Amino acid sequence: MTEVIGGPLDALAARHGVTELNVTEARSLSEPSYPRVKRFVRVVLPPGQTYRTADHLAVLPANDPALVERAAKLLDADLDTVLNIASTRPRPDGFVLDLLPPIRPRTYSVSSSQSTASGHVDLIVSLLEAPARSGRGTHPGTGSRHLNTVRVGDVVLARRQPCREAFRITHDDRTPVIVIAAGTGLAPFRGAIADRLGLAESGARLAPALCYFGCDAPDADYLLAEEAGAKSSRPASIGRMSWGTAASSEP
Structure with a gap:
């Protein structure tokens, strides 16, 4: 049984308590020829929201579009909906879903200060890449790949997350x-x-x-x-x- 249960962005935001934050700056911090990409990303906080130095930003990343299309084709699913899949007998997509656990927020240290940068949050992110488990090519980190591809004007789903007091x-x-x-x-x-x-x-x-x-x-x-x-x-x-x-x- 396949049941449509809502819009994808609304469902994800509600599940993880995140909101849409606009990207106002995104640029590389490393030289173009340097293989380990490091990036600066700035997002605007909702009106009235503050943070403290050393807090985190929990970012809900978007999967690689090519991976999403591949999975949707395999499941014969519509990309504009969220599906609730249940079965009374074994079926091939059950194995696929075991390999695709629910996406979760990734936390990044806030790289700015409320005293000098109120209203927005800065992130410094390194693109993580490792050999794919299949043995074919490399696999980028889901969260870092997402932040490595955002551009000015894009939206990320995120929430502020306080750090431990011992880290301040x-x-x-x-x-x-x-x-x-x-x-x-x-x-x-x-x-x-x-x-x-x-x-x-x-x-x-x-x-x-x-x-x-x-x-x-x-x-x-x-x-x-x-x-x-x-x-x-x-x-x-x-x-x-x-x-x-x-x-x-x-x-």
């Missing part, structure tokens, strides 16, 4: 801070750096802070060099935070 960084004159980040792991600390920069500009006294950042190559995926406004690809300090760099391509 204290900015005062008594608590020194050391953070270690590799690649897009820098995302939550970008917001913390913005917080420190704002506090420093207001005259606040801050304890020393140090960030060790790891990348593959300074000229390929040094993610904050441009924002630092430094001539060197390795700034010595950003937002009153001393900077140390380790590049895996160098001794």
